[in-house]
Amino acid sequence: MSEALETKVRAVFLDAGQTLLDADPPVRQVYGDAFARYGVAATEEALRQALVETWAVVSALDQEGKERWAGREGERGFWRFFVQHVYARVGGGELPDELFTDLIAHFADVKSWRVYDDAWEVLAALRAMGLKLVVVSNWDSTLPRLLDALELTPHFDAVVVSAIVGAAKPSARIFEAALELAGVAPGEALHVGDSPGDDYHGARAAGLRSLLLDRRGCAGGECEAIRSLAELPARLRSQDRVLDPVGEVERAAQHHPHPEADPGGGG
Numbered sequence: 001m002s003e004a005l006e007t008k009v010r011a012v013f014l015d016a017g018q019t020l021l022d023a024d025p026p027v028r029q030v031y032g033d034a035f036a037r038y039g040v041a042a043t044e045e046a047l048r049q050a051l052v053e054t055w056a057v058v059s060a061l062d063q064e065g066k067e068r069w070a071g072r073e074g075e076r077g078f079w080r081f082f083v084q085h086v087y088a089r090v091g092g093g094e095l096p097d098e099l100f101t102d103l104i105a106h107f108a109d110v111k112s113w114r115v116y117d118d119a120w121e122v123l124a125a126l127r128a129m130g131l132k133l134v135v136v137s138n139w140d141s142t143l144p145r146l147l148d149a150l151e152l153t154p155h156f157d158a159v160v161v162s163a164i165v166g167a168a169k170p171s172a173r174i175f176e177a178a179l180e181l182a183g184v185a186p187g188e189a190l191h192v193g194d195s196p197g198d199d200y201h202g203a204r205a206a207g208l209r210s211l212l213l214d215r216r217g218c219a220g221g222e223c224e225a226i227r228s229l230a231e232l233p234a235r236l237r238s239q240d241r242v243l244d245p246v247g248e249v250e251r252a253a254q255h256h257p258h259p260e261a262d263p264g265g266g267g
Contacts, residue, residue: 008239009209011182012126012232013160013175015193016137017267019213019229021150023107024114027051030106031086038099042090050089054082059197062168068138069163075140079104108142110149122229123155129236132182136191138162138169138198138267157182169195169267170202179208192232195267196223211235 014020023030028047035042042050058068071077083103084095106112126133133156137143140163147153158181160174167173179189186207193199194213200223203210211232212223219225226232 007185007187009131009190009236010188011132011134011179011184011190012236013134013136013178013182013189013191013203013208015169015191015195015199015213015267016135016139016143016147018194018215019116019192019199019267020119020135020152021113021115021146023112025112030103030112031083034099034103034106035087035090035092038092038096040087040090040092046090047086050086053089054085057085058082062171067166068168069140070166075163076104079140110146113146113150115150115152116229118229119152122232123152125233126236127155129233131236132157132184134178134182135159135161136169136174136178136193138174169193169198170205172202172206175203175206175208190236192226192229193267198267200224 017023028044028051031051032042032044032047062068068078069075071081073080080095080100083100087093087095087099123133135143135147135152135156135158137160139161141161143161143163144153144159147156147159153159158178160178160181162168162174165174165177167177169175175186175189175191179186182189187209190209190211191199191203192211192213193203194215195202196212196219200210200212210224212219212225213229214223214225214227217227226235
C-alpha cells in the first residue's frame with residue numbers, strides 16, 4: 001500500500017453551489033424571466049450557452065490571477081459584469097439598473113435556494129465519523145448568511161468563501177486557508193465539488209484528495225466521480241477507495257478527454 005493510501009482522511013471539504021445547495025428555480029429560468037420583463041426573449045438553450053460562456057470568461061480571468069471580487073466596485077461590480085455578459089450574449093444591450101437590482105434581490109433571498117436532499121443525512125454521517133467538515137466555495141460574502149438561514153452552518157467547523165479569503169478555486173490559496181482552519185495536512189483532506197477544474201483538479205493541484213460530484217452523469221472518464229453525496233460515507237469507510245492518489249484516472253483520461261461545462265451559479 002502506498003504512503004498516500006496509508007494517510008487517512010481527517011477532513012472533508014465541500015463545495016456549496018450544485019453540491020450542497022442549488023438555485024430554485026434554476027438560474028437559467030430566473031435570468032430568462034427577468035430578461036423577458038425587459039423585452040429580451042431567450043430560449044433555455046441560449047441562456048444555458050450564455051451562462052457557460054460567461055463562466056468560462058470568469059475562469060480565464062481567475063487563471064490570469066485577476067481575482068473576481070477585487071475590482072473597484074467589489075462584489076456588486078463583479079455581478080454587474082457577469083449579468084451584463086449573459087444579457088449581451090442573448091441579444092440584450094446595456095443592462096438596465098432595475099433588472100440588475102431585481103436579480104441581486106432575488107438571489108439574496110433564502111427562498112431562492114434549496115438544499116439537496118442527500119446533504120442532510122450525509123453531513124450527519126460524516127460528523128458521526130469524527131471528520132472535520134468545511135465549506136470551500138467560490139461565492140460572494142453573502143454565503144455565510146445564506147448557510148445560516150438554510151440551517152447548514154451548525155454542520156460545519158468552518159466556512160471558507162472566495163470573496164472573503166481573496167482567492168477563488170482553483171487557486172491553492174483558498175484550499176490552504178481551509179486546511180489551516182481544519183488543522184489537517186493536504187493529504188488528510190478530501191474535497192468534493194461539481195467543477196472538474198475548480199474543485200477536482202484545483203484540489204489535487206494543492207495536494208488534497210478530491211472527488212467530482214457528477215449529479216448529471218456527464219463527466220466521462222476524466223475524473224474520479226460520484227453521482228450523489230450519499231456515496232461519500234461508504235467511500236470514507238473504505239479509505240483505499242476514496243480516490244486515485246497516484247493519478248491513474250487522470251492518465252487514462254488523456255485518451256478520453258471530456259470538456260468542462262457547468263451552467264450553474266456560485267461554486
